[in-house]
Amino acid sequence: xxxxxxxxxxxxxxxxxxxxxxxxxxxxxxxxxxxxxxxxxxxxxxxxxxxxxxxxxxxxxxxxxxxxxxxxxxxxxxxxxxxxxxxxxxxxxxxxxxxxxxxxxxxxxxxxxxxxxxxxxxxxxxxxxxxxxxxxxxxxxxxxxxxxxxxxxxxxxxxxxxxxxxxxxxxxxxxxxxxxxxxxxxxxxxxxxxxxxxxxxxxxxxxxxxxxxxxxxxxxxxxxxxxxxxxxxxxxxxxxxxxxxxxxxxxxxxxxxxxxxxxxxxxxxxxxxxxxxxxxxxxxxxxxxxxxxxxxxxxxxxxx
Amino acid sequence: xxxxxxxxxxxxxxxxxxxxxxxxxxxxxxxxxxxxxxxxxxxxxxxxxxxxxxxxxxxxxxxxxxxxxxxxxxxxxxxxxxxxxxxxxxxxxxxxxxxxxxxxxxxxxxxxxxxxxxxxxxxxxxxxxxxxxxxxxxxxxxxxxxxxxxxxxxxxxxxxxxxxxxxxxxxxxxxxxxxxxxxxxxxxxxxxxxxxxxxxxxxxxxxxxxxxxxxxxxxxxxxxxxxxxxxxxxxxxxxxxxxxxxxxxxxxxxxxxxxxxxxxxxxxxxxxxxxxxxxxxxxxxxxxxxxxxxxxxxxxxxxxxxxxxxxxxxxxxxxxxxxxxxxxxxxxxxxxxxxxxxxxxxxxxxxxxxxxxxxxxxxxxxxxxxxxxxxxxxxxxxxxxxxxxxxxxxxxxxxxxxxx
Numbered sequence: 001x002x003x004x005x006x007x008x009x010x011x012x013x014x015x016x017x018x019x020x021x022x023x024x025x026x027x028x029x030x031x032x033x034x035x036x037x038x039x040x041x042x043x044x045x046x047x048x049x050x051x052x053x054x055x056x057x058x059x060x061x062x063x064x065x066x067x068x069x070x071x072x073x074x075x076x077x078x079x080x081x082x083x084x085x086x087x088x089x090x091x092x093x094x095x096x097x098x099x100x101x102x103x104x105x106x107x108x109x110x111x112x113x114x115x116x117x118x119x120x121x122x123x124x125x126x127x128x129x130x131x132x133x134x135x136x137x138x139x140x141x142x143x144x145x146x147x148x149x150x151x152x153x154x155x156x157x158x159x160x161x162x163x164x165x166x167x168x169x170x171x172x173x174x175x176x177x178x179x180x181x182x183x184x185x186x187x188x189x190x191x192x193x194x195x196x197x198x199x200x201x202x203x204x205x206x207x208x209x210x211x212x213x214x215x216x217x218x219x220x221x222x223x224x225x226x227x228x229x230x231x232x233x234x235x236x237x238x239x240x241x242x243x244x245x246x247x248x249x250x251x252x253x254x255x256x257x258x259x260x261x262x263x264x265x266x267x268x269x270x271x272x273x274x275x276x277x278x279x280x281x282x283x284x285x286x287x288x289x290x291x292x293x294x295x296x297x298x299x300x301x302x303x304x
Numbered sequence: 305x306x307x308x309x310x311x312x313x314x315x316x317x318x319x320x321x322x323x324x325x326x327x328x329x330x331x332x333x334x335x336x337x338x339x340x341x342x343x344x345x346x347x348x349x350x351x352x353x354x355x356x357x358x359x360x361x362x363x364x365x366x367x368x369x370x371x372x373x374x375x376x377x378x379x380x381x382x383x384x385x386x387x388x389x390x391x392x393x394x395x396x397x398x399x400x401x402x403x404x405x406x407x408x409x410x411x412x413x414x415x416x417x418x419x420x421x422x423x424x425x426x427x428x429x430x431x432x433x434x435x436x437x438x439x440x441x442x443x444x445x446x447x448x449x450x451x452x453x454x455x456x457x458x459x460x461x462x463x464x465x466x467x468x469x470x471x472x473x474x475x476x477x478x479x480x481x482x483x484x485x486x487x488x489x490x491x492x493x494x495x496x497x498x499x500x501x502x503x504x505x506x507x508x509x510x511x512x513x514x515x516x517x518x519x520x521x522x523x524x525x526x527x528x529x530x531x532x533x534x535x536x537x538x539x540x541x542x543x544x545x546x547x548x549x550x551x552x553x554x555x556x557x558x559x560x561x562x563x564x565x566x567x568x569x570x571x572x573x574x575x576x577x578x579x580x581x582x583x584x585x586x587x588x589x590x591x592x593x594x595x596x597x598x599x600x601x602x603x604x605x606x607x608x609x610x611x612x613x614x615x616x617x618x619x620x621x622x623x624x625x626x627x628x629x630x631x632x633x634x635x636x637x638x639x640x641x642x643x644x645x646x647x648x649x650x651x652x653x654x655x656x657x658x659x660x661x662x663x664x665x666x667x668x669x670x671x672x673x674x675x676x677x678x679x680x681x682x683x684x685x686x687x688x689x690x691x692x693x694x695x696x697x698x699x700x701x702x703x704x705x706x707x708x
Contacts, residue, residue: 013613014537017528020521021544021584027562028555028581029547035558104324107317116694117328120335123690123697124683125642127658131665131679132334135341135672147353147672149337181331189698242551245644249662264553265645272557279553290549 040066040276050273066277076278079258085172086179086243086259091236093180095229098187102195103217105188115192119185126182130249133178137164137250168256175257178246183239187232194228195221231296234289241286342676343454346471349673365440368433372418381444395445401434408434458677462664465499466674500681503660507641507682509572510656514579515637519629521580522587523595527617529588530596531603541592547585555582556649563650570653578650579643583636594628595621631696638686638697657682 039046041063043053054060061068070076101118105111121129138148139161146152151161164174198221206220222229244261247253253262260282267275340354370379373389381389388394398404405427408417416422423430457471466472468483475482476489487493494501528534529541559578560569568574598621606616622629644658655663661678664671690697 011534014528014532014534017524017532017613017617018540021525021588024521024577024581025544025547025584028559028578029550029585032555032558033550036554039557101324101327104320104327107320108324114324114328116691118331119698120687120690121331123638123686125644125658125686127642127644127661128679128682131661131675132338134665135338135676136334138672144350145352147349149333149353149355152353152355181334242553248644249665261553268557268649276557279551279556283549283551283554286551287549294546294548 036276036279039272040280042273044271044273046272053273066273067281069274070277070281075258076260076263078256079253079260079263082172082257082259083241083243086176086240087237089173090176090179090183090240091233093176094183094187094236095191095233097180097184098189098232099191099229101184101188102192106192106195115185115188118188121182122185126245127249129178129182130246133174133181134165134250137174139163165251166255171251171255171257175246175250178250179240179243182246183236187236190232191225191228194225198224227296231293234293234296238286238289238293241282241289338676338679341672342458342680343456344673345455345457346671346673365436365438365443368436369440369444371421372423372433372437375420381441389441390444390446392445395441398438398441401431401438404434404438405430458673459681461674462678462681463499463501464493465496465502465660465664467498467671497655498660498663500657500660500678503655503657504681506651506654507656510575510579510647510651511637511640513572513576514583514640515633517576517580518583518587518636519591519633522584522591522632523622523625523629524617525584525588526591526595527613527621529592530598532613541588544585545589548589550585552582552645556645560649570651572651572654575646575650578646579636579640582646583639587632587636590632591625591628594625598624627696630693631699634689634693634696638689641686 041050042048043050043065045052049063050065051060051062054062054065059068059072071080101115105114108114136149137151138146139151140146140148141161141163146155146161150164154161162170165171202224203216203220206216211219242261243259244265247257247259247262248265251257253259253266260278264275264278264282267278337354340357341349344354344357373381377383377387377389382391398407405423408423410417424433457473460466461472464472464487466475466483466487468475468480470480472483472487472493476487483489487496493499495505496502525544529537555578563569563571563574602620603616606620611619642658643656644662647656647659651659661675661682664675664678666675
C-alpha cells in the first residue's frame with residue numbers, strides 16, 4: 001500500500017520532483033527499447049530492411065532475416081550451445097558451492113572472515129578477475145619454467161602442461177571455474193541469510209525427534225530455504241545468459257568459447273542489425289526470469 | 305572428563321575446519337598470485353613461479369663458492385681470520401678472475417690452496433669457474449648490492465603506461481632516447497593517456513557523478529511517490545520499477561548514435577547520463593521503499609510547523625535516508641567503477657581502469673609484471689570500499705540482484 005499524502009499540494013509539484021528521473025529514463029531506457037527493436041529489422045546500413053541482405057537461393061526470413069542469423073548461423077549456434085553449457089554447469093556449481101560454504105561457515109567462530117574471503121571476488125571487476133585467472137591458466141610454451149600455478153603443478157606431477165584457454169576440449173570449463181569463483185560468494189551470502197533466518201524451534205524440534213545432521217539438512221532445512229534457492233538460481237541464470245566480460249578478457253570468444261553477449265558486442269559496429277537482433281534475443285530469454293524474480297522478491301517482502 | 309569431551313568436540317569438527325580452510329585457500333590463491341607477481345621484477349617473473357618467492361633465492365656465484373671455498377672459508381666467508389672474505393679490503397684486491405687465479409695457484413704451507421675439488425687445469429676453464437665466485441665475493445663483502453627480490457617499479461611502469469624493454473625508472477635514469485620521446489620523466493608522466501594513473505583519474509571522474517546523480521534524482525522521485533498525491537501514482541511507479549528488466553545491451557547502440565548526432569560521443573557528460581538512466585529504476589525502487597517506511601507523524605508535525613515539501617525533503621528525508629543512500633551509493637559506485645562494456649563504448653578516448661587494463665594485455669604473456677600491477681591498481685578502491693562498508697555493500701547487492 002502506498003501511504004496517502006499528508007498535505008495536498010499543487011498539481012504541478014509532484015511532477016517537478018519526478019521530472020528529472022522521468023526525462024532521463026525516457027531517453028535512456030524507453031526510447032532505446034523501441035529503437036533497438038526497429039534496428040534489429042534493418043540490415044547493415046540501418047536504413048534498408050533486413051531483407052536486403054538476403055542472398056538469392058538461400059533461406060531468407062524476410063524482415064526477420066537478422067533473427068535467422070541469430071538463431072541458425074554456426075557462430076551463433078555455437079554461442080547458444082556454450083551459453084546452455086554455462087547454464088547447466090555454472091549455475092548448479094555456484095549454487096552448490098555457495099550453499100556448502102554457507103552451511104560450513106555457519107558452524108564456526110571465524111564465520112565472517114571466511115565469508116569475506118569467498119565474497120571478495122564480487123568487489124573487483126570482471127576484467128580484473130579475468131586477468132587473475134589468465135595468470136593462473138598461463139602456459140609457457142617455450143622451454144621456460146611454467147609460471148602459471150596450474151601448469152607448474154601439472155609439470156611437478158610429471159604431466160605435460162595444458163593450454164587451458166586455447167584447447168577447445170577444456171577451455172569452456174576453465175572459464176566456468178572463473179565464473180564459480182566470482183559468483184559463489186553472492187550465492188553464499190543470500191543463502192546464508194536464509195539459513196540464519198530459519199526458526200530455531202523447528203530445528204530444535206527435529207533434533208529432539210532424533211534427526212541426524214544429514215536428515216536435518218535434507219528434510220528440514222532444504223525445504224525451508226527452497227524459495228531462496230529458487231531466487232538465487234534464477235538470478236544466476238540471468239547472469240549466465242548475459243555473461244560477457246570474462247569471455248572477452250580471457251579468450252575473446254576464440255577457440256570455441258563464443259557466447260551470446262560477446263557475439264553481440266563483436267557485431268555492434270560491423271553489422272548493427274544482427275547485433276541488435278541478438279540483443280533482442282537476449283532480452284526475450286531473460287525477461288521471463290527477471291519478472292519471476294521480481295515477483296518472488298515482492299512476495300518475500302510481503303511475507304516479512 | 306571435561307578436557308576429553310572438549311577434545312572430542314574439536315575432533316568432531318575437524319572436517320568442517322579443514323573443508324573451510326581448503327576452500328578459503330583455493331579462493332585466495334589466484335588473487336595472491338597476482339598480488340605477489342606485481343612486486344617481482346620482469347626477469348624474476350619470467351624465470352620462476354610466484355610461489356618460489358618464499359624459497360631462499362641463490363645469489364649468482366653462490367653455488368660455485370660453496371663448492372670450492374666454503375669448506376675452509378665458511379658459508380659467510382669469515383671462518384678464517386687471516387683470510388676474511390667478508391672484509392671488503394681483502395676482496396678489493398681481486399676485482400677480476402685473472403687476479404684471483406695466481407693466488408689460488410700458490411701453495412699454502414706446502415699444500416695446494418685448492419685440493420678438494422681442484423680447479424680445472426685449462427686456464428680458460430679455470431677463469432670461467434672463478435668469475436661467478438668473484439661476483440659472489442663482492443656480494444659477501446657488501447661491495448655490490450644483492451639482487452633485489454621485490455620491487456615497486458612495476459607499479460611505476462603501469463602508472464605511466466610504459467611499454468619499453470627495460471623499466472620506466474631505469475630508462476629515465478639512463479636517459480634512453482626512446483623514452484624521452486614519449487615521457488618527460490617527471491610527475492606529468494602520471495597523466496600519460498596510456499597509463500593507469502590517467503585511467504584512475506578518468507574512472508573517478510566517471511564514477512562520482514554517476515553515483516550522485518541517480519541517487520539524488522531517485523530520492524526526489526521516491527519522495528514524490530511516497531508522500532505526495534497525484535493521478536496515476538501507482539501505475540507510474542510500477543512501470544518505472546519494471547524498467548529494471550531492460551538489459552544494458554538493449555540500450556547501447558541507440559544511445560551511441562544519439563550521442564554522435566548530438567556531438568556527445570566520448571564525453572564524460574554522456575557516460576554520466578547513461579549510468580544515471582540505467583541506475584534509476586532500481587534506485588527509485590529502493591529509495592521509495594525506504595522513504596515510504598519513514599514515520600508518518602514526522603511529516604505531519606513538519607507540515608504543521610509550516611515546512612514545505614522542499615524543506616521536508618532536504619532537512620528530513622535526505623538525512624534520515626542515509627542508510628539507504630549508503631547502500632545504494634556503494635552499490636552504484638562499485639558497479640560503475642567495475643564497468644567495462646559501457647566505458648568501452650561511450651568513452652573510448654578517455655580509457656577508464658578496466659579498459660586500460662585490457663589495453664595492456666599481451667597475448668603472449670610477456671608483460672605479466674606490468675599487467676599484474678595494473679590490475680591491482682584497479683582493485684585498490686573497490687577493496688577499500690568493500691572492507692570498509694561490507695555491511696552496506698552486501699545489503700545493496702542483495703537488493704540489487706534483480707538489476708539487468
